[in-house]
Amino acid sequence: MNKIRFIIISMITVLLLNTSVFASNRYINITLTYDYQKHNYNAEEVFVAINGEKLTGLTMPPIILDDYTLVPAREVFESIGAKVEWKKDIEQVFVTYGSTLVIIPINSDKAYVNGQASKMDTEAKIINNKTMIPLRFVSAALDFKIEWDSKTRIANIITKDIVTTTTEQSTETTTKAITTRKEVTTEATTKKPQPVTSANNEYIWYDYDNDALYIKNTGIALSDISEQDSYNEGKYIVTVNKKLQTSNTAFTPNSEYVESCTVSVGNKTTITFNENRIMAMDISNANGYICLKPIPPKERYGKIVIIDAGHGGSQPGAMGNDIIEKDITLAMANSVKNKLDSDGRVKCYMTRPDDRDVGLEERAEMANDIGGDMFISIHINSVENNTEANGTETYSLYPNDLGNGLTSYAVAEEMLDQLITKLGTSNRKVKSNTYVVLKANNIPAALCEIGFLTNEKDADIMKNGVDKVGQALYDGIISLFNEYPPVR
Numbered sequence: 001m002n003k004i005r006f007i008i009i010s011m012i013t014v015l016l017l018n019t020s021v022f023a024s025n026r027y028i029n030i031t032l033t034y035d036y037q038k039h040n041y042n043a044e045e046v047f048v049a050i051n052g053e054k055l056t057g058l059t060m061p062p063i064i065l066d067d068y069t070l071v072p073a074r075e076v077f078e079s080i081g082a083k084v085e086w087k088k089d090i091e092q093v094f095v096t097y098g099s100t101l102v103i104i105p106i107n108s109d110k111a112y113v114n115g116q117a118s119k120m121d122t123e124a125k126i127i128n129n130k131t132m133i134p135l136r137f138v139s140a141a142l143d144f145k146i147e148w149d150s151k152t153r154i155a156n157i158i159t160k161d162i163v164t165t166t167t168e169q170s171t172e173t174t175t176k177a178i179t180t181r182k183e184v185t186t187e188a189t190t191k192k193p194q195p196v197t198s199a200n201n202e203y204i205w206y207d208y209d210n211d212a213l214y215i216k217n218t219g220i221a222l223s224d225i226s227e228q229d230s231y232n233e234g235k236y237i238v239t240v241n242k243k244l245q246t247s248n249t250a251f252t253p254n255s256e257y258v259e260s261c262t263v264s265v266g267n268k269t270t271i272t273f274n275e276n277r278i279m280a281m282d283i284s285n286a287n288g289y290i291c292l293k294p295i296p297p298k299e300r301y302g303k304i305v306i307i308d309a310g311h312g313g314s315q316p317g318a319m320g321n322d323i324i325e326k327d328i329t330l331a332m333a334n335s336v337k338n339k340l341d342s343d344g345r346v347k348c349y350m351t352r353p354d355d356r357d358v359g360l361e362e363r364a365e366m367a368n369d370i371g372g373d374m375f376i377s378i379h380i381n382s383v384e385n386n387t388e389a390n391g392t393e394t395y396s397l398y399p400n401d402l403g404n405g406l407t408s409y410a411v412a413e414e415m416l417d418q419l420i421t422k423l424g425t426s427n428r429k430v431k432s433n434t435y436v437v438l439k440a441n442n443i444p445a446a447l448c449e450i451g452f453l454t455n456e457k458d459a460d461i462m463k464n465g466v467d468k469v470g471q472a473l474y475d476g477i478i479s480l481f482n483e484y485p486p487v488r
């Protein structure tokens with residue numbers, strides 16, 4: 001009996017040894033700490049490769065929990081070239097690749113792909129102080145393919161870049177795109193206004209090739225010229241403090257920025273540019289001509305912020321404790337605008353200058369169209385049947401980093417800090433939500449809920465603190481622009 005048992009045990013041992021020799025895989029046995037508990041993890045090792053290149057030296061190995069592979073977010077996805085940000089306050093991982101943003105909250109099976117909620121098969125977790133996210137879900141969301149090799153136990157991530165550049169057709173497209181862009185750049189630089197002669201000896205004429213209006217300089221100094229940027233009315237008005245003569249009083253340029261241009265001559269000469277899109281003006285005085293050239297706002301202003309006073313017109317927003325949301329948000333927006341205007345370092349645009357209806361998408365599109373550096377929306381919170389809820393909270397959604405490192409989250413965080421410090425309201429933290437003004441924005445954007453008008457104390461703070469809100473936002477904007485100077 002003993003002999004037979006020995007033989008059987010020996011045979012099983014040999015079989016087991018052989019099996020593990022053939023598989024040639026290592027088992028890892030480590031202690032994992034997550035969900036406030038220690039877990040013993042003993043399983044066959046798995047690996048991650050990117051386009052066939054195995055990742056080595058990971059400080060935390062990929063692990064399989066409930067049949068799904070979790071990988072260290074930063075180490076794996078930054079190796080692919082994605083941007084990985086850990087938002088501690090809101091316990092969310094932001095993974096950005098190209099134009100796709102995947103937001104993965106910890107201990108939740110919900111994720112957001114470009115703002116759209118979707119369900120994951122498993123939850124992301126903090127394991128041994130590392131954010132571990134589901135490999136398959138995040139890869140698919142970023143449009144990567146995964147090839148699993150059960151022999152080598154390698155999950156190979158195939159990125160779309162490799163796939164596209166290896167085909168001849170797409171290489172051709174890339175080359176074409178670059179050439180086109182170069183051509184446009186060359187065109188733009190050679191199209192700087194050059195002095196041109198007027199037809200029929202006029203004093204004012206439009207040069208359609210240079211897309212600029214010229215005034216023959218008969219003793220005009222730049223100090224005789226004033227500008228009025230009425231972008232909310234779609235007009236840019238230039239006034240020359242002199243009586244000028246011209247028989248040309250209307251022009252229709254074929255311009256990206258100007259739909260039409262009218263000249264009104266009196267004791268002063270008023271030139272109105274009716275805008276196709278929001279523009280700035282380059283005014284120069286050389287070679288005997290004053291030249292008014294419409295240019296993109298970014299070419300003139302080094303720092304641009306768009307302030308959005310929530311609601312307006314037929315949309316009053318929340319009301320209570322003697323506050324109407326649309327009125328107080330406009331007062332707060334005006335306060336920050338006045339401070340920025342007298343400072344002069346930052347160009348400030350307002351989505352609405354007064355009590356009027358402006359669509360939510362229109363507000364974000366305005367910021368995108370201008371090509372601003374920062375967007376801040378001002379709102380007042382309220383809650384039904386609860387007078388206790390109080391405090392300040394801010395929101396961000398996509399990072400929208402324009403290349404200077406400033407993200408929407410950083411804007412939301414800075415504004416929150418400034419607001420709670422200056423108002424003394426309680427801190428309800430930075431949050432994330434798919435509000436239209438955040439979702440449709442391409443530039444760093446934050447939405448501020450200043451306080452609750454349904455709470456008496458918050459309502460008093462806000463009624464007496466319009467200027468404090470203006471100061472908080474102004475200080476935040478200046479400090480962010482110092483830390484993250486815009487790239488031009």
Ligand SMILES: [Zn+2]
Nearest residue numbers: 310317379380
């Ligand atoms: Zn609101």
